[in-house]
Amino acid sequence: MTVVVKLCHRETVRLDRAQLERMYVQWGPVRADKEVNQALEDLAIGMADVQKAHRQGRLEDLREQVRNLIGIANKIGMTSLGRVARDVLDLSATSDVAAFNATIARLGRISERSLIAVWDIQDMSL
Numbered sequence: 001m002t003v004v005v006k007l008c009h010r011e012t013v014r015l016d017r018a019q020l021e022r023m024y025v026q027w028g029p030v031r032a033d034k035e036v037n038q039a040l041e042d043l044a045i046g047m048a049d050v051q052k053a054h055r056q057g058r059l060e061d062l063r064e065q066v067r068n069l070i071g072i073a074n075k076i077g078m079t080s081l082g083r084v085a086r087d088v089l090d091l092s093a094t095s096d097v098a099a100f101n102a103t104i105a106r107l108g109r110i111s112e113r114s115l116i117a118v119w120d121i122q123d124m125s126l
Contacts, residue, residue, distance in 0.1 A: 081111055
């Protein structure tokens with residue numbers, strides 16, 4: 001008898017809440033909300049572009065998009081996302097295709113969970 005096991009990936013994301021708080025103190029709630037929302041939109045679009053470049057084998061485009069994701073992650077305190085994106089960049093320069101593909105998949109999961117985490121923090125009105 002063959003047993004099929006479905007793996008569920010549940011990863012905790014880390015956010016630098018202090019980074020978000022600094023934005024809100026520095027710019028005020030209206031501008032900070034606008035900046036964070038724009039960053040979240042850019043992140044969603046950038047992640048879609050990373051996945052498209054990956055599917056199409058466009059490695060240089062993928063690297064450029066991942067660098068952009070790192071900038072967004074740093075701007076709004078997405079610590080886990082920044083770390084995994086850097087792992088993708090590192091692996092893109094190796095011949096370890098399995099690790100690279102697995103890390104791209106992980107980046108997708110982390111970006112999704114990071115988006116949700118920031119939305120949740122915004123809902124709590126920092």
